[in-house]
Amino acid sequence: MDKIIVHGGTRLSGRVKVSGAKNAVLPIIAAALLAGTGKSVIHDVPALDDVHTIGNVLTALGAEATYDNGILEVDATRVNKTETPYELIRKMRASFLVMGPLLARFGNARVSLPGGCAIGTRPIDQHLKGFEAMGAHIEIGQGFIDASVKGRLQGTKIYLDIASVGATENIMMAATLAEGTTIIENAAQEPEIVDLANYLNAMGAKVRGAGTGTIKIEGVEQLFGAVHTVIPDRIEAGTFMIAAAITRGDIYIEGAISDHLRPVIAKLREMGVIIKEDENGIHVTATGKLKAVDVKTLPHPGFPTDMQSQFMALLMTSDGSSIVSETVFENRFMHVDEFKRMGAKIKIEGRSAVVQGNQKLQGAEVTATDLRAGAALILVGLVSEGKTEVGGLHHIDRGYVDLTGKLRSLGATITRLSEEAEKKEAQEATAENTSSNVIKLRTSYA
Ligand SMILES: CC(=O)N[C@H]1[C@@H](OP(=O)(O)OP(=O)(O)OC[C@H]2O[C@@H](n3ccc(=O)[nH]c3=O)[C@H](O)[C@@H]2O)O[C@H](CO)[C@@H](O)[C@@H]1O
């Protein structure tokens, strides 16, 4: 397995460009299935494993998709299947987002039930509740969900028990081709929802209110391929903001949109980090001691759960103790045990973690337990004494474009070691040890 090797101790500085948002592009690619005619041309598509996976889902359904240099072209005209196998859903839960578009366009969809994952059980009851309210018949069996509707889905009012991002997106997509108007109440308000609505509207949909708690979708008869540029990844941007703060560095994050990062900016400022916002990005500078602060994750516009582990990494270097509360996912503290391997002093009490600041951190061999945990371990490695080896990179590759290269360009001592290179290095080290033993033995004989 590949590994990332980080040597801590460098203050990062320079400029880094944010890629397109993973969590925006995945629903957008699923939504491309809604176009009965015409090609969609999607710009700023990040080269991520997750994008590859959802691309494979689309082609497995019969769509044509090509990716070149950040531009994804999708022609869904000839889609002729409505079944998505477990093999593809298993790799990435967001594949489940094809259900709404398939059901709306073809009147049926058979999608494998997504399993649980490291951060929580992640049920899909709110997605299904929405489809049922719109007239779909749902059957669950043998690991699949079958959804079907006679004629078109019917517009209706749907109140979500939880402001779920995925459920809001799936229902919003389904509603675009429904008969009549659908109103989603207690809708998720994440910037990625707004980006999806913008793409849907470019396709000919009539979606209003995205970004607020109430979204209205007036159904139309047909949608067409459209041109769209994906928003910058606020979580990637936030991760680089933490990289600047944790190394007491100075980084300009090009493309970061301040309005998408309000809670992260507010918390960093509370700690004493200097943040300057302009229309092209965010400039983050930190020096000396940073104040400990408490953090509680919440749906947008609250503090994002996808920044929780990275922020916890920073709090380990702050002056004092902090409480980090995770309210979105029930099992998103898996990184804590890995942090402890690096010398962290953190105590978990239910859904909160008490983090001691001013910790002496030491490099260790650690494993990413989920995508953001992987990024957080690298952040800790940047300020730990000695060498940190991070494994489990398949998680990181799902959501960060060339994280190693981008951090290296900011001055970090970081490399990615492929499995083969690692084997070669181990062989060379063994050979070196053997030869130095030989010399020692010879010396002792002399
Ligand atoms: C691809 C993508 O965009 N992923 C993001 C999306 O995931 P995702 O869309 O899966 O997250 P949700 O907003 O749906 O989940 C939030 C909470 O609601 C629960 N829930 C969700 C749906 C449902 O039907 N029933 C239910 O109980 C979940 O278990 C979780 O505890 O939003 C999360 C919350 O910001 C982020 O961490 C993920 O990075």
Ligand SMILES: C=C(OP(=O)(O)O)C(=O)O
């Ligand atoms: C949890 C995440 O993603 P996903 O919903 O794709 O698992 C994430 O991006 O941190």
